[in-house]
Amino acid sequence: MIAKVIVDVPTGQTNRLYDYKIPEEMEEFIQPGMRVNVPFGPRQIQGFVTDTTASTEVKRIKEITSLLDPSPVLSGELLQLGRWIAEETVCFLITAYQSMVPSAIRAKPKKRLFLAEDSEAVPVEIADAFAGKTILDWEAFPAEKKAMKLLNEEIQAGRVIVDYLLKNRTEKKMQTILSLAKEYQAAGSKHNLSGNAKKQQQIVEWMQNELGDKEIAQPELLEKTEAGRQAVRALVDKGLLIEKKTEFYRDPYKDKMFQKSTALPLMEEQQTAVDNILESLHKGRTDSYLLHGVTGSGKTEVYLQAIDEVISQGKEAIVLVPEISLTPQMVNRFKGRFGAEVAVLHSALSAGEKYDEWRKIHRKEVKVAVGARSAVFAPFDNLGLIVMDEEHEGSYKQEDHPRYHAKHVAIWRAEYHHCPVVFGSATPSLESYVRAEKGVYTLLELPQRVNRKAMPEVTIQDMREELRQGNRSVFSTLLLDKLKERIDKKEQSVLFLNRRGHSTFVMCRDCGFTPSCPHCEITLTYHHTNRRLKCHYCGHEEQMLHTCPSCQSSQIRFFGTGTQKVEEELTRLLPEARVIRMDMDTTSRKGSHEKLLDAFGRGEADILLGTQMIAKGLDFPKITLAGILAADTMLHLPDFRAAERTFQLLTQVSGRAGRDELKGEVVVQSYTPEHYSIQHAKTHNYKAFYQEEMLQRRRGGYPPFYYLAMVNAAHEDLAEVMKTADKITEYIRSSLSEKAVVLGPTVSPIARIKDRYRYQCMIKYKNEPELTKVLQSVAERYNSEIAKGKLQLSMDMYPYMFM
Ligand SMILES: Nc1ncnc2c1ncn2[C@@H]1O[C@H](COP(=O)(O)OP(=O)(O)OP(=O)(O)O)[C@@H](O)[C@H]1O
Ligand SMILES: [Zn+2]
Ligand SMILES: [Zn+2]
Numbered sequence: 001m002i003a004k005v006i007v008d009v010p011t012g013q014t015n016r017l018y019d020y021k022i023p024e025e026m027e028e029f030i031q032p033g034m035r036v037n038v039p040f041g042p043r044q045i046q047g048f049v050t051d052t053t054a055s056t057e058v059k060r061i062k063e064i065t066s067l068l069d070p071s072p073v074l075s076g077e078l079l080q081l082g083r084w085i086a087e088e089t090v091c092f093l094i095t096a097y098q099s100m101v102p103s104a105i106r107a108k109p110k111k112r113l114f115l116a117e118d119s120e121a122v123p124v125e126i127a128d129a130f131a132g133k134t135i136l137d138w139e140a141f142p143a144e145k146k147a148m149k150l151l152n153e154e155i156q157a158g159r160v161i162v163d164y165l166l167k168n169r170t171e172k173k174m175q176t177i178l179s180l181a182k183e184y185q186a187a188g189s190k191h192n193l194s195g196n197a198k199k200q201q202q203i204v205e206w207m208q209n210e211l212g213d214k215e216i217a218q219p220e221l222l223e224k225t226e227a228g229r230q231a232v233r234a235l236v237d238k239g240l241l242i243e244k245k246t247e248f249y250r251d252p253y254k255d256k257m258f259q260k261s262t263a264l265p266l267m268e269e270q271q272t273a274v275d276n277i278l279e280s281l282h283k284g285r286t287d288s289y290l291l292h293g294v295t296g297s298g299k300t301e302v303y304l305q306a307i308d309e310v311i312s313q314g315k316e317a318i319v320l321v322p323e324i325s326l327t328p329q330m331v332n333r334f335k336g337r338f339g340a341e342v343a344v345l346h347s348a349l350s351a352g353e354k355y356d357e358w359r360k361i362h363r364k365e366v367k368v369a370v371g372a373r374s375a376v377f378a379p380f381d382n383l384g385l386i387v388m389d390e391e392h393e394g395s396y397k398q399e400d401h402p403r404y405h406a407k408h409v410a411i412w413r414a415e416y417h418h419c420p421v422v423f424g425s426a427t428p429s430l431e432s433y434v435r436a437e438k439g440v441y442t443l444l445e446l447p448q449r450v451n452r453k454a455m456p457e458v459t460i461q462d463m464r465e466e467l468r469q470g471n472r473s474v475f476s477t478l479l480l481d482k483l484k485e486r487i488d489k490k491e492q493s494v495l496f497l498n499r500r501g502h503s504t505f506v507m508c509r510d511c512g513f514t515p516s517c518p519h520c521e522i523t524l525t526y527h528h529t530n531r532r533l534k535c536h537y538c539g540h541e542e543q544m545l546h547t548c549p550s551c552q553s554s555q556i557r558f559f560g561t562g563t564q565k566v567e568e569e570l571t572r573l574l575p576e577a578r579v580i581r582m583d584m585d586t587t588s589r590k591g592s593h594e595k596l597l598d599a600f601g602r603g604e605a606d607i608l609l610g611t612q613m614i615a616k617g618l619d620f621p622k623i624t625l626a627g628i629l630a631a632d633t634m635l636h637l638p639d640f641r642a643a644e645r646t647f648q649l650l651t652q653v654s655g656r657a658g659r660d661e662l663k664g665e666v667v668v669q670s671y672t673p674e675h676y677s678i679q680h681a682k683t684h685n686y687k688a689f690y691q692e693e694m695l696q697r698r699r700g701g702y703p704p705f706y707y708l709a710m711v712n713a714a715h716e717d718l719a720e721v722m723k724t725a726d727k728i729t730e731y732i733r734s735s736l737s738e739k740a741v742v743l744g745p746t747v748s749p750i751a752r753i754k755d756r757y758r759y760q761c762m763i764k765y766k767n768e769p770e771l772t773k774v775l776q777s778v779a780e781r782y783n784s785e786i787a788k789g790k791l792q793l794s795m796d797m798y799p800y801m802f803m
Contacts, residue, residue, distance in 0.1 A: 001021070001022040001027050001030075001052055001053075001054065002019050002020065002021060002022065002052065002053045002054070002055065002056045002061070003019070003020050003021075003022050003030060003036070003049045003051070003052050003064060004017040004018070004019060004049065004050050004051040004052070004053065005017065005018050005019075005020050005036060005038055005047040005048065005049055005050070005064075006018075006047055006048050006050055006093050006094050006097065007038065007040055007045055007046070007047040007094065008045055008046040008047055008094055008098070009040070009045060009094070010092045010094050010095050010401075011092070011783070011786075011787050012092075012779060012780055012783030012786065012787070013783060013787070014094075015092045015093060015094070017050060017051075018038070018040075018047075019056040019057075019058045019061060020036070020038050020061065020062055020063060020064045021061045021062065021063040021064065022052065022063075022064055023063055023064060023143070024145060025143045025144050025145045025148055026064065026067055026143075026145075026148060027145065028145060028148060028149035028152065029067070029148040029149065029151070029152050030049060030052065030064075030067060031049070031052075031072050032049050032050055032051050032052065032072065032074075032076060032079055033048070033049065033050075033069075033072030033073060033074035033075060033076070033078070033079055034048075034049050034067060034068070034069040034070075034071070034072050034073070035047065035048055035049070035067075035068040035069050035073065036048075036049055036064045036065070036066065036067055036068055037064070037065040037066045037067075037068060038062065038064055038065060039062050039063075039065060044065055046068065047094075048074065048079075048094070048097050050079055066139075068111070069111070069162075070111060070113065070138055070151070070155060070162040071155050071162050073101050073105065073362075073379075074097060074100060074101065074379075075379060075381060077381070077413070077416055078100055078377065078379065079097075080416075081100075081377075081409070081412060081413065081416075082096040082097045082100060083096075084412060085402050085404050085409070086402070087772060088404070088408070088772060088797065089401075089402045089403050089404050089795070089797050090772055090775045090776055090779060090795040090797065091401045091402040091403070091795075092401075095401050095402050096402045096404075099374065099377070099398075099402055100374075100377040101358075102351070102354050102355045102358045103351055103354070104351040104352060104354060104355035105355060110137065110138070111137075111138035111139075111162060111163065112135055112136065112137055112138060112162075112163050113130075113135070113136045113137075113138055113141060113151075113160050113161070113162060113163075114134060114135055114160065114161040114162075114163055115130055115134045115135075115159070115160060115161075116158060116159050116160065116161055121159055122154055122159050122160065123150050123154070125146065125147050125150050126147070126150055126151060126154055126160065129141055129142055129147065134245060138162075158363075175217055175218070175219075175245070176217070176218040176243055176244075176245055177215050177216070177217055177218070177243070177244050177245070178215065178216055178217075178218055178221055178232065178236075178241050178242070178243055179207075179211070179213070179214065179215040179216070179241070179242050180204070180207050180208065180211070180212075180213070180240065180241060180242070181239060181240055181241065181242050182213075184204065184208065184240055185208065185212050185213050186208065186212075187208045187209055187212070188208065189208065191204055191240060193238075193240075197231075197234070199225075199227050199228070199231040200231050200234055200235055200240075202225060202227070203221070203225050203227050203231060203232065203235060204235065204240060206224065206225050207221075207241075210224075218232065260336055260337075260339070261333070261336040261337050262337075263301075263304070263305050263308065263337075264298075264301055266298075266301065266302075266305065267298060267446075267448075267450060267451075269293075269297075269444075269445065269446045269447070269448070270297075270298050270301060270302050270305075270446060272444065273289075273291055273302045273444040273446065274302055274305050274306055276289065276442065276444060277289060277302075277306045277385070277420050277422060277444075278306060278309050280419070280420035281306070281309065281310060281313065281315075281384055281385060281419060281420055284418040284419070285418065285420065286411075286414045286415045286417075286418055286419065286420065286421070287420045287421075287442055288411060288414070288420070288421050288422075288423065288435075288440065288441040288442070289420060289421070289422045289423065289441060289442050289443075289444050290391075290423050290424075290425075290428055290432050290433070290435070290436040290441040290442070290443050290444065291422055291423065291424040291425070291444045291446070292424075292425065292426070292428055292433075292436075292443060292444070292445050292446070292686070293424065293425075293426060293445070293446030293447075294426050294446065294447060294448065294449060294455065294655075294684065295426045295449075295455075295651065295652065295654065295655020295656075295659075296449040296450060296453065296619075296655060296659045297426075297446035297447075297448060297449055297450060298446060298450045299389070299424045299426075299446065300330075300333055300389070302422075302424075302446075303319060303387045303389070303422070303424070304333070304334070304337050306385055306387075306422070307319070307337075307338070307368060307385060307387075308337070308338075310367075310384035310385045311338065311341060311367045311368070313384055314382070315367075315382050315383065315384025315385070315419070316367050316368065316369075316380040316381075316382055316383050316384060317367065317368050317369075317383070317384060317385040317386070317387065318368075318369050318371075318375060318376060318378050318380065318383065318385075318386045318387070318410075318413075319334065319368065319369070319370045319371075319375075319387045319389065320371065320372070320373065320375055320376055320386070320387065320388045320389065320396070320406055320410065321370065321371070321372065321389045321390065322372065322389075322390050322393040322395045322396070323346075323347055323372040323373070323395055324395075324612055324613045324615075325389070325390060326344075326346050326370070326371070326372055327593070327594075327597065327618070328593070328594040328597065328598075329597065329618065329619060330370075331344055331370065334368060334370050338367070338368050340366070341366050341367040341368050342366060342367075342368045342369075342370060343357040343358075343360045343361050343366040343368070343369050343370070343371075343378075344357055344369075344370050344371060345357050345358065345369060345370070345371030345372065345374065345375040345378070346371060346372065347372060348593075357369075357371075358378075358379070361378050361379055361380060362379045364381075372395070373395060373396055373398060373406045374398075374406075376406045376409045376410055376413070377409070382417070383413060383414070383417040383419050384417075384419050385419055385420055385421070385422070386410045386413060386414050386419070386420075386421040386422070387421075387422045387424065388406065388407060388410055388421070388422070388423050388424065389424045389425075390424070390425055391407065391423035391424060391425045391428060391429065391432055392425045392427055392428055392429040392432070392644075392648055394641075394645075394800045394801075397798055397800045399800070399801055401794070403794075403795070403796050403797065403798070405798045407423070408798075423441065426651055426652070426655060426686075427647060427648040427651045427652070427686060428686075429644070430644060430690065430693060430694065430697065430703070430704050431703055431704045433690055434694075434704040449659075453658070453659070454658070454663065455654075455684045456626070456654055456657045456658045456663070456664030456665055456666050457663075457664075457665050457666065458654060458665075458666040458667075458668060458681065458682040458683075458684075459478065459665070459666070459667050459668070459682075460631075460668045460669075460670055460673045460678060460679075460682055461476040461478050461479065461667055461668065461669045461670070461673075462670065462671075462673045463476065463630070463669050463670060463671050464671055473569060473573065474566055474569060474629055474630075474669075475569070475570070475573060475629075475669075476667070476669055478667060479627050479667045479669065480573060480574065482625055482627075482665065482667060483574060483577065483606075483607065483625065483627070484574065486606065486624060486625050487574070487576060487577055487606045489624075490603075491622055491623075491624040491625070491662060492600070492603070492605075492606060492607070492608070492620065492622040492623045492624070492625075493606065493607045493608070493623065493624070493625040493626070493627060494607070494608045494609075494610070494614055494618070494623055494625075494626050494627070494653070494656050494657070495566070495570075495607055495608070495609045495610075495626075495627045495629060496610065496611075496614060496615060496626065496627065496628045496629065496653045497563055497566055497609070497610070497611055497629045497630070498611070498612070498628075498629075498630060498631075498633045498634060498649065505523045505524065505525060505526060505558065506524065506526055506533060506544070506545060506556060506557065506558045507556070507557065507558075508548040508550065508551065508553055508555060508556045509553070509555040509556070509557060510548065510551055510553035510555050511548060511550050511551040511553065513548050513549070513550040513551065513556075515533060515542075515545060515549075517535035517538065517540050518540065519535070519538050519540055519752070519753070519754050519755045520535055520538055520540075520750065520752055520753045520754060520755075521750055521751040521752040521753075522535060522536070522750055522753075524540075524542070526544065526558040531544050532544060533545070538753065538754045544558075562583075563581055563582075563583040563585075563609060563610065563611060564581070564583075564585070566609060566629065567579055567581045567609055570607070570609065577606050577607050578604065578605040578606050578607070579605060579606070579607045579608075579609055580596050580599060580600050580604075580605040580607070580608050580609070581609045581610065582596055582597075582608065582609070582610035582611070582613055582614055583610055583611045583613070584611070587613065593613075597618075600620065601620055603622065608623075614656075615649060615652045615653050615656075618656050619659055620656075620659075621659065621660030621661065621662070622660075622662070623656055623657050623658070623659070623664070624657055624658055624662045624663065624664050624665060625657060625664070625665050625666070625667070626653050626654055626656050626657040626664070626665075626666045626667075627666070627667045627668075627669070628649075628650060628653050628666070628667070628668045628669060629669055630669060630670070630671070631646065631649075631650055631668045631669060631670040631678055632646065632670050632671055632672045632675065632678070634646050634649070635672060635675060635677070639801075639802050640697070640700060640702045640703075640802075641800075643675070643676070643677040643693055643696065644677070644693060646675075646677040646678065646681075647677040647678075647680060647681050647689050647693075650668060650677070650678065650681035651681050651684070651686075653666070654666040654681065654684075668681070668682070676689065676692045676693075677689065677693075680692070701741065701764055702764075706741070706764040706765060706766060707764070707765050707766065708762065708763065708764055708798070708799055709762075709763040709765070709771060709775070709795070709796065709797050709799070710760055710761070710762050710763070710795075710796045710799040710802075711728060711729075711732070711760065711761045711763075711775065711778070711793065711794070711795055711796075712748060712758060712759070712760045712761075712792075712793070712794045712796070713725045713728060713745075713758070713759050713760070713761075713791065713792070713793055714753070714756035714757065714758045714759075714791070714792040714793075714794075715756055715757060715790060715791050715792070716755055716756055716757070716790065717757075717790075718757045720790075720791075721756075721757045721758070721759050721791075722745070722759060724759075724782070724791065725744070725745035725759035725760075725761060726745060728745070728761060728778055728793075729742060729744055729745045729761040731774075731778060731781075732761065732763060732774060732775075732778065735770065735774040736763070736765065736768050736770070736771065736774065737767075737768060739765070739766060739767075740763060740764065740765040740766075740768050740771075741763070741764040741765070742761065742762075742763050742764075743761065743762040743763070743764070744759070744760055744761040744762055745759045745760060745761045746759065746760060746761075747759060747760075748760045749802060756792065762799075772797070775795045778793070778795075779793060779795065
């Protein structure tokens, strides 16, 4: 038997399958999707088995050294999906596969086998291997054909459990659970403990009185009875206590109680949406839906009720939400409805926690996965629905290899499983809305807020006017007045500061000098906490400057408005206001995000001030005012989506206000109040914005009229990168049809990162079936130079960042 293996060496030369002989004892065990160690040149390296065959052309074949996974980590579906991603995004197959498994098992963890509770049922060969214990190192399991075959069956049946022993605290936890033996459970029942075993007697009596036939975890028992381990051990040995080991998960949410929620009676439009989705589910059709619902229209309730039916069909659902809206509030809504059926995949979890959540899915212990981008790879086998909330979000695109867009992966998986997929948003991306207009997606609309609540009233405040009247503060008089009003009425406000374009930088007031990174062509950012200047691209740090290195002036100051500065100004102008600030600084510690939001929810502050992270998902009834401090900081970025992002952001922030009984109001401060993205956000008019933006896109030849692809070349030697970029661009131009527009090469907006000069070539096209192959061959052509570490090439089939 031969295994086809893709080895863990992400280079062009090794981006193909290698044949290895399967050792005889593994023949009945090895399956595609398992990882193996194989000899590769002088080394041993990891790889994924993608297939097994009977024979090979290879003459001198090497043998697999060892098997890393006692059960496949990638299913047949995911193996196939990985091949598709590698092709579509022009990346190495191994890179695609590695991105689908949790990082915790990508390292080289020790594997152990556990006997599950009903271990009496396992065959003697297996029981012998465990030799009376319940835990066995995977390496210690006899590498013998029959035993391996049996083990395979036991793993499938769930009687043997595979576990990865992760380094530093991420180890799976086993807990000892204790209970009284049957005959001692009744209070006062006789036991023959000797009189000097006082502590033991105490334990037994306490358990009889407090627990009866119930179980207790050992640590809790020790705490309650103030007993030592020896006393408990002795009772187990004497047969008074029954001990069993259960594994438990590091559930990051385990300390929380989730208030159970039940399905709400739906509004008519919600019902129509649910009916449509469920019809596709029942008929097993891969329909794509665009759920366009204004903020507060009850999109989430639509997802919840559709998922409820998916679960009762015995199927599974994936819910994708952008990282920043994966708030505790959001998680609660799913856990509250589906309880233990939900796994949450969140980047803020530790590697061990992430692995636990992944494992719940892998083992079919849950039916719903809620998570950010990579949750689209949740290893379910029987999907009934995929939901992508806030589908317009750029974070669904991965900005590192593999540069995939979760939307395309979601559609691929929906097709594979013949199930519907729902894209939801209050501000759909132009790409999606066009597809809905063309009938590629079915449009479902929720044009009104739940219970016909009014949309908040939006006022736009011209900051140029404020300046003319001598107000140099970041707050307009109007916004300050309204904030005061809210404090008086004991209502709450959210203040939003756009971090992009607002980083604090240092500038000399006399000569205009701005310190920039010596390795990257980018301005250094001032960090208040440690009073240092830092490069956001390479991490370079230096002391804050006090005199200008260029003109020796001491008038060197930092500019821009960080949340911290705004907070200082706010407390100066409104000393009575209680403010909670949420930004990278105040939420870096685990759980702090949740704490701050809880405090705000309990009314411990009047104003929530924050960055992007407060724009989404918040649903607090007392918020009646949303303020946007500078609406147009994003408008001027070199990005064709700038207007769209501005419109989306204003709409999202506005959507936080007046979601409950109380009426909401929004103040938008802007230096370009006449811009159509701001004007249409004011009137909550998505369609009008869409039409105007479509005209701009048509004019500029941007998506959704053209597809884009971008090739970026970086090299330490400027002449070298220019030459290479020229050659690449020329080659692409000559390989595509006349209709494709190949732009460049030009210097990237950030001309140098980590001492490498950067050039880019942009491709605009409508229909170029050969494009990925062309880019693939470009990558292959430069394989050896890339391998030498000098040149870097990146291909991006759905560029979202143009810096
Ligand atoms: N049919 C219904 N009847 C009563 N209340 C509802 C109904 N549907 C949803 N709600 C409530 O309305 C509020 C807004 O709903 P939800 O958060 O689902 O809207 P959304 O469209 O997802 O909002 P956003 O996009 O602004 O986050 C929630 O508090 C939700 O519990
Ligand atoms: Zn100067
Ligand atoms: Zn740098």
